[in-house]
Amino acid sequence: MSYLELAGLQKRYRDSVAVDDVALSVEKGEAVALLGPSGCGKTTTLRMLAGLIDPDAGSIRLDGAEITRQPAHKRNMGYVFQSYALFPHLNVARNVGFGLEERRVPRAETSRRVDEALGMVRLAGLEGRRPRELSGGQQQRVALARALVIRPSVLLLDESLSNLDAKLRDAMRHEIRDIQRSLGITTLFVTHDQVEALTMCDRIAVMKRGRIEQIGTPEDIYERPATRFVADFVGRANVLPAMRDGAGAVSVWGVPLPAKAPAGGDVDVFVRPQRIRLAATGEPAGEGMVRLTGRVLRSVFVGDHVEIIVEGAGGQLSVEMQSGTKPPADGTEVAVLWQAGDTLLFPREAA
Numbered sequence: 393m394s395y396l397e398l399a400g401l402q403k404r405y406r407d408s409v410a411v412d413d414v415a416l417s418v419e420k421g422e423a424v425a426l427l428g429p430s431g432c433g434k435t436t437t438l439r440m441l442a443g444l445i446d447p448d449a450g451s452i453r454l455d456g457a458e459i460t461r462q463p464a465h466k467r468n469m470g471y472v473f474q475s476y477a478l479f480p481h482l483n484v485a486r487n488v489g490f491g492l493e494e495r496r497v498p499r500a501e502t503s504r505r506v507d508e509a510l511g512m513v514r515l516a517g518l519e520g521r522r523p524r525e526l527s528g529g530q531q532q533r534v535a536l537a538r539a540l541v542i543r544p545s546v547l548l549l550d551e552s553l554s555n556l557d558a559k560l561r562d563a564m565r566h567e568i569r570d571i572q573r574s575l576g577i578t579t580l581f582v583t584h585d586q587v588e589a590l591t592m593c594d595r596i597a598v599m600k601r602g603r604i605e606q607i608g609t610p611e612d613i614y615e616r617p618a619t620r621f622v623a624d625f626v627g628r629a630n631v632l633p634a635m636r637d638g639a640g641a642v643s644v645w646g647v648p649l650p651a652k653a654p655a656g657g658d659v660d661v662f663v664r665p666q667r668i669r670l671a672a673t674g675e676p677a678g679e680g681m682v683r684l685t686g687r688v689l690r691s692v693f694v695g696d697h698v699e700i701i702v703e704g705a706g707g708q709l710s711v712e713m714q715s716g717t718k719p720p721a722d723g724t725e726v727a728v729l730w731q732a733g734d735t736l737l738f739p740r741e742a743a
C-alpha cells in the first residue's frame with residue numbers, strides 16, 4: 393500500500409460530475425502532477441484531499457489510515473492556493489507562523505521554525521513586511537513557507553506558479569523541486585502547464601473531464617501517450633487524419649504507413665514536429681522511414697527552433713528545425729521524413 397491512496401473518488405455538482413472515479417497512489421516522498429485543461433477537476437481533487445470539500449464517493453488513505461471524512465486541520469496537509477491567500481494585515485513572519493500559532497506551538501519554537509522556513513524559500517530579512525509590500529514571486533514564497541512550516545504530511549500546490557512571469561516561473565519550478573526533493577516531502581501539484589508538469593514531478597496524472605486518462609513518468613507520458621488527448625495535450629504534435637482500408641492498412645496524404653490501425657473506425661496519425669526532418673524531394677525514404685512530400689508554406693522563427701509549415705496532399709504539418717539552420721524558402725517543394733517508429737496511431741475521438 394502506498395503512502396497516499398485515492399480510490400473511486402467522485403464529486404458531483406448539481407449539473408455535472410467534477411471528479412469521476414479518480415484513483416491514484418502516491419509513494420512517500422514522491423511528487424505527482426495533476427495535469428489537464430481548465431475545468432477537468434484538478435482543484436476539486438486537491439480540495440478533497442485537503443479535506444476542504446467532501447467527496448460523494450470513494451476513499452482517501454494516508455499512511456495506512458482512512459482519512460476520507462477527517463476534518464482538514466487533522467490531516468496536516470500544506471496547501472498553497474492559486475491566489476496565495478495571504479493575510480493582508482499580518483506581516484510575513486506572522487503569515488508563515490499562522491499554522492503553528494493555531495496548533496499552539498510554543499513561541500520560541502514557532503519563531504525558530506518560521507526562520508527556518510523563510511530561509512528555505514530565501515526570504516530571510518523580509519519578516520516584517522506586509523504582503524502588499526512584496527512582489528508576486530515573494531508572495532508566492534511566503535505562501536510556500538507557510539505550507540512547509542507545519543511540516544505537512546502532504547504538500548498540495550494549486551497552479552501556484554501561474555501568476556508569475558515566465559522567467560520567475562522557471563526559476564521557481566527548480567526551487568520548489570529542489571526543496572521538495574531535499575525535504576523528501578510527498579507532493580501533489582495541479583497545473584494546466586505541461587512544461588511545469590514535465591519538469592517538476594516524478595509522475596504525471598493527465599486528467600480529462602474528471603477522469604485520469606494516463607498516469608506515468610514524464611518520459612512515459614511524452615513518448616508513449618496512451619490516448620490522442622494525452623498526445624495532443626502534452627508536447628507539440630501533428631495530427632494527420634489517416635485513411636484506412638478494410639484490412640486495417642493506414643495511409644496518410646496518400647502514402648501507406650508501415651503500421652496497422654487499431655480495430656474500429658477512423659484513425660489519426662500523430663508525429664512530433666521535432667521528429668520530422670526536411671529533405672530534398674529527390675531523397676528516398678530509406679528503411680523504416682515514412683516519407684511524404686509537400687511545399688513549404690511558411691517558416692516561423694520561435695527562438696530555440698524554427699517551425700516550418702509544410703502543405704501536402706492531405707493538409708498541413710509542422711516540422712521543427714534547430715535555429716541556426718537556414719529554412720528553405722516559402723514555396724520550395726520538399727520531402728518530410730520520419731522514423732515509422734515515431735508514428736502514433738489513435739482512434740479518432742471528439743476533441
Ligand SMILES: Nc1ncnc2c1ncn2[C@@H]1O[C@H](COP(=O)(O)OP(=O)(O)O)[C@@H](O)[C@H]1O
Binds near residue numbers: 428432436
Ligand atoms: N462549487 C462548485 N459548484 C458547481 N460546480 C463546480 C464547483 N466547483 C467546481 N465546479 C465545476 O467542476 C468542474 C471542475 O472544476 P475544477 O476542479 O475547479 O477544475 P480545474 O481545477 O481542473 O480547472 C468544472 O466544470 C467546474 O465548473
Ligand SMILES: [Mg+2]
Binds near residue numbers: 434436551
Ligand atoms: Mg483549478
